[in-house]
Amino acid sequence: MDRIAIIGVGQTPYERNKEDTFDELVFEAATKALADAGGEIGDIDNIITVSNDFWDGRTISSMAIQDAAGCQGKDISTVEGDGTFGILYGMMRVLSGSYDTTLVVSHMKGSESVMNLITNAMFDPIYQRGLGIDATSSAALQARCYMEMSGATEEDFARVSVKNHKNAFNNPNAQLPLDITVDDVMKSKKLADPLKLLDCSPVSDGGAAVILANEKGRKRFKKDPVWISGVGHLSDSYTLGYRDLARSRALTGAAEKAYRMAGIKKPLKEIDVAEIYDAYSYMELMWYEGLGFAPEGKGAELIRSGDTGPGGALPVNPSGGVLSAHPVMVAGMARVIEAVLQLRGEAENRQIAKAKTALAHGINGPCGQAHCVYILGV
Amino acid sequence: MAHWLEETENMVYAGRIKVPYRWYVGEVGSRFLTTLRNKKEIWGTRCSRCKRVYIPPAKNCGECFSLTDEWVQVKNTGTLQSFTVVRYSHDMQPRSVPFAYGLIKLDGADGSLLHFIGDTDLDALQVGMRVEAVFADEREGSILDIRHFRPVGGGDSNG
Numbered sequence: 001m002d003r004i005a006i007i008g009v010g011q012t013p014y015e016r017n018k019e020d021t022f023d024e025l026v027f028e029a030a031t032k033a034l035a036d037a038g039g040e041i042g043d044i045d046n047i048i049t050v051s052n053d054f055w056d057g058r059t060i061s062s063m064a065i066q067d068a069a070g071c072q073g074k075d076i077s078t079v080e081g082d083g084t085f086g087i088l089y090g091m092m093r094v095l096s097g098s099y100d101t102t103l104v105v106s107h108m109k110g111s112e113s114v115m116n117l118i119t120n121a122m123f124d125p126i127y128q129r130g131l132g133i134d135a136t137s138s139a140a141l142q143a144r145c146y147m148e149m150s151g152a153t154e155e156d157f158a159r160v161s162v163k164n165h166k167n168a169f170n171n172p173n174a175q176l177p178l179d180i181t182v183d184d185v186m187k188s189k190k191l192a193d194p195l196k197l198l199d200c201s202p203v204s205d206g207g208a209a210v211i212l213a214n215e216k217g218r219k220r221f222k223k224d225p226v227w228i229s230g231v232g233h234l235s236d237s238y239t240l241g242y243r244d245l246a247r248s249r250a251l252t253g254a255a256e257k258a259y260r261m262a263g264i265k266k267p268l269k270e271i272d273v274a275e276i277y278d279a280y281s282y283m284e285l286m287w288y289e290g291l292g293f294a295p296e297g298k299g300a301e302l303i304r305s306g307d308t309g310p311g312g313a314l315p316v317n318p319s320g321g322v323l324s325a326h327p328v329m330v331a332g333m334a335r336v337i338e339a340v341l342q343l344r345g346e347a348e349n350r351q352i353a354k355a356k357t358a359l360a361h362g363i364n365g366p367c368g369q370a371h372c373v374y375i376l377g378v
Numbered sequence: 379m380a381h382w383l384e385e386t387e388n389m390v391y392a393g394r395i396k397v398p399y400r401w402y403v404g405e406v407g408s409r410f411l412t413t414l415r416n417k418k419e420i421w422g423t424r425c426s427r428c429k430r431v432y433i434p435p436a437k438n439c440g441e442c443f444s445l446t447d448e449w450v451q452v453k454n455t456g457t458l459q460s461f462t463v464v465r466y467s468h469d470m471q472p473r474s475v476p477f478a479y480g481l482i483k484l485d486g487a488d489g490s491l492l493h494f495i496g497d498t499d500l501d502a503l504q505v506g507m508r509v510e511a512v513f514a515d516e517r518e519g520s521i522l523d524i525r526h527f528r529p530v531g532g533g534d535s536n537g
Contacts, residue, residue, distance in 0.1 A: 019388050057395060116468040119401030126403045126411075127434045127521050128492050133479060134466075140462035141481055141492075148460070148505050190460045237440045241481055241490040242432070245460070 003226030004091045005218045007101075008211035014175045014325035017111045020054060020203035023068035025107040025207030027230040030069055033103065033209035038222025041070040043100035044211070048327050050079045050086035050106035050291025054118050069105050070079070075095050082277075083208060083333025084362025084372035088214050088233055096358070100217030103219065105209040108327035122366055124239060132244040135241070135366070136200060140192035142245040142367045143282040147194065149246035149297060150285075156195050156300035157281040158185035161198050163309050163324055164278060167322025170350035173334075175325040176202050185281075199281040208333040210340075221230035226340045230264065230375035231355075232257030232273075239370060251290030251361075258359075259292070262375035267292045267359070268307075268314050273342045273352040274359040275335035278321045283368065284308075288316075291373070318350040320341075332362020336374060343378045394396040406435040409449070414524065415517040422487055426470070433487040434521070452486035454511040455530055457491045459483050461503045476500055480510055482527055494526035 010032025012018070012025055020028070025048070034040060044177060050062040062078030069076070070301050077093070079086040083106040090102035097308035119135035124341050146152060162182055180198065188198040212222070218225050232254035237243040255267070264270045276291070278284040285299030294302040295315060302308055308316035317323075319338040322331045339358035342362040347355075364370040403411060404432035406423055408459045413421050422431045425439035430437070431450055439446050444461040459481040467475050481490040495503060497512065509527040 055391065114468070116466075117470055120468075122471045125401050126407055127401070129470075130472065130521060131479065131494065132468070132473070132494060133492060134468070134470070135463050136466075137462055137479055140464075141460045141479060144460040144505065145464065145481070190465050192464045192466070239436075241436075242436075242440060242491050244488075245481075267452075 002095060002110050004094055004228045004326055005213050005215045006210055006228065006336070006340050007218050007221045007223050008033040008039065008339050009209070010036055011173055011334055011337055011359070012206045012209040013173045014204045014206040014327055016175065016188050016203055016205060018109065020205070022065050022107050022109065025109070025205070026065045026068040027072070029207035030103060030105050030229065031211035033211050037224065039211070039220055040355065043101060043220040044070065044074065045101045045217070046156045047071055047074055047095055048086050048090040048102060048104040049076060049080060049094070050081070050083050050104065050333070052080055052329055052361045054121055055108060055110065055113060055125060055328060057113060057303070065107065066136050070103065081329070081364040082362040082372065083330055084336060084360065085233070087210060087212065087336060087370055090229065091228065094212055094214050094217070100214050101220065102212045103209060104212065104333070105207065106330045107207040109205040109326060110203040110326070111205050123147050130239060137192045137198050138196060138240055138366050139280045139363055140195045141240070143194050144278065145246040146282055146286050150300060151297065152285055153167045154186065156303060157194070157199055158182040160278060160281040160284040161185045163303070164317050164321040164323045165346050167310065167350065168216035168324035170348070171319045171324070171326070174320040174340050175204050177320065177324065179377055181320045190360070195280060201289060204325045204327040206325065206327040206330050208330045208337060210333060210351070212334060224324045224344070226343045226376050228261070229377045230258035230262030230372055231373065232261070233372040235365070235370035235371070238299065238365060240366060247296065248286060248290040248368055251287060251368065251373070254371040254373045255291045258373040258375050260378070264375060270355050271314055272355040273318060273339065274314060275319060275338045275359070276316060276359070276361040277332055277363045278323050278334065279326060279363070284292045284316065284321070291359070291361070308315060315352050316352060318347070318352060319344055332372065335362060336360040339374070339376050343376055383398055404437060406437050410435050411519040411523070415519040418513045419451055420454055420484060420511065421449055421451050423452050430488045431486060432489065433484055433491050434509035450486065456482040456487070456509055456527070458486035458495070458503065458505055458507040460505060461495055463503070467526045478503060480509065480527060493521070493524060495528070496526035514530045
């Protein structure tokens with residue numbers, strides 16, 4: 001396979017109730033990515049836009065922001081899903097041989113609608129939607145499945161929240177830096193047992209963009225490349241109840257593919273920094289297991305060890321993670337961008353020293369139905 | 379002179395999308411729902427290859443990618459695999475809080491069914507509890523023809 005470089009990245013600060021339109025978010029992210037790459041819109045061969053119609057409240061939302069994405073004279077295709085899958089498609093478009101560069105841009109204004117109503121509508125209308133289930137109540141069911149399987153406790157989940165919200169102080173784009181304790185999380189408002197307010201990611205607005213290029217296309221830009229050395233992506237059953245919610249075989253499989261491609265045998269040792277999709281606190285522990293950072297059922301031991309904290313063997317979510325800003329559709333792309341900044345040594349106060357290999361991860365569908373894993377290197 | 383933006387009130391346009399839908403529930407869904415409505419029985423489909431029994435019924439097995447063309451009745455009883463007590467309110471919820479969801483592995487089924495847990499002290503729910511279906515008096519061919527599941531042998535009426 002041809003090597004694919006990430007040559008430019010851009011993101012808006014993530015906030016609730018941002019005073020920007022969808023167009024403004026897309027334009028800001030795209031122009032920041034171009035400036036970061038040291039190029040112009042004319043250097044882009046094709047564009048992928050990432051958005052969701054229900055969240056935006058319009059049919060074919062991905063077609064509505066195309067002027068802001070720089071579409072004139074270009075082919076645009078669209079992804080309805082997490083930004084990691086948008087990058088995947090953008091990468092495939094370059095690998096197809098039709099294009100040498102792709103701009104992938106994503107946007108979200110969670111604050112403009114109602115998260116619970118929107119996520120209720122992702123469930124099957126015949127059997128599940130009418131029960132009122134949504135992202136948080138379904139996550140609560142998964143959290144308990146995981147507790148039963150692993151023995152992890154609510155305090156273990158709280159440790160993830162404490163770590164990531166504290167990390168967010170080092171990320172100027174994060175929405176929710178918090179100096180909190182396990183006790184604060186445990187005493188936060190009960191939403192859907194075992195999940196409490198501080199186990200849940202916030203409603204967020206923001207935009208992000210990346211520029212992908214092959215060996216030929218990257219020469220149009222001034223920036224040094226970060227290379228995608230491995231990628232894996234898998235999906236599992238949609239219907240809650242059909243799949244094992246306590247173990248993510250889709251993530252295990254996706255990670256195995258990405259590691260094989262990148263030549264990684266011992267992820268905990270060989271990866272220097274990871275940015276993973278912690279939409280809810282417990283997910284980080286589950287994803288440790290799926291990613292092979294911890295054996296099955298041992299995710300809690302890894303967070304307790306401190307190895308995924310600042311200064312640990314494998315810092316996870318030094319940006320503050322999704323718990324500290326959750327623009328849906330954008331959040332996985334933000335993980336990739338954070339990994340790129342780490343490898344360039346541009347991560348400022350959240351920089352992990354000598355980071356040479358980074359992992360970025362995104363999810364799509366209820367309770368992590370699909371997973372996309374990237375290994376990046378310089 | 380101040381920048382024009384500093385003197386501008388930020389406006390929002392409040393809207394609402396209302397679109398009626400009529401979703402065909404499918405052949406297997408039609409049989410599942412009419413049997414719930416008419417007989418208070420729960421029927422699923424079995425994969426001809428891996429023998430997995432799907433509730434609600436699937437037209438094809440996601441594991442084997444083969445047709446699930448055999449019908450089997452499962453029990454109205456099962457085991458609670460997971461649960462949550464919901465304590466926040468939104469318009470789409472048909473019950474007032476607190477209420478509980480469960481994932482119920484019905485006897486004779488593989489996987490589990492998402493539904494409400496009721497008629498019991500929600501603070502006493504435990505994974506592994508035996509539960510049974512309570513059917514609605516007025517049934518119209520919907521998943522809510524099962525009102526909820528309750529602990530086997532009844533419980534109190536708080537749910």
